[in-house]
Amino acid sequence: MSLNRSSARTGTDNQLLIQTLTPAPRTPLLTLARRIAEAGCNLADARVSTLGSDTSLTLLATGAWDAVAKLESALTKLAREEELRLVHYRTGPREHHSHLLPYLIEVISADRPGILVKIIDFFDRRDIVIEQLSSLRYQAMQTGAEMFQAQITIGIPAQTHIAALRDDFLEFCDGLNLDAIMDPVKF
Incomplete structure (x- = not known):
């Protein structure tokens, strides 16, 4: 096609x-x-x-x-x-958005339906662009528990207060019992 x-x-x-x-x-x-x-x-x-x-x-x-x-x-x-x-x-060529700061989000938790939807919604409500997303379910080798993992690269508008966003995101993750990090992309 x-x-x-x-x-x-x-x-x-x-x-x-x-x-x-x-x-x-x-x-x-x-x-x-x-x-x-x-x-x-x-x-x-x-x-x-x-x-x-x-x-x-x-x-x-x-x-x-x-x-x-x-x-x-x-x-x-x-x-x-x-x-x-x-x-x-x-x-066409990709538009460069120099006003967006690239950050990497990593989330790991026990698997439950709807986790990824809630994470995507968190960023969507704040007009934060998801540039890349990779997620998977797997069984933990040590315990056999069903696990969820996601790596998400986002574009944060430069005028956004990063520390406040990070605090909001980590609080959001704590409320869902998700282990998460949010770090700048370093390359």
């Missing part, structure tokens, strides 16, 4: 976002990386994640307008031949 969200651009700032979901042993990462290179594009960013028994790929290819057009044609053909669930569409 192809969705075109932007018009032709000049230079190499043309970007194509590619997403696919496949059974884990059939991941098309190498095939897609080759198609990107063969079209004359660069693989600018890649995210691979196994969820359940499937693998999710999100790739960002960049290149000249004609190279990206060639890649779009190759992907449409590949999706038909390999019977892949593949979505691709043109996107």
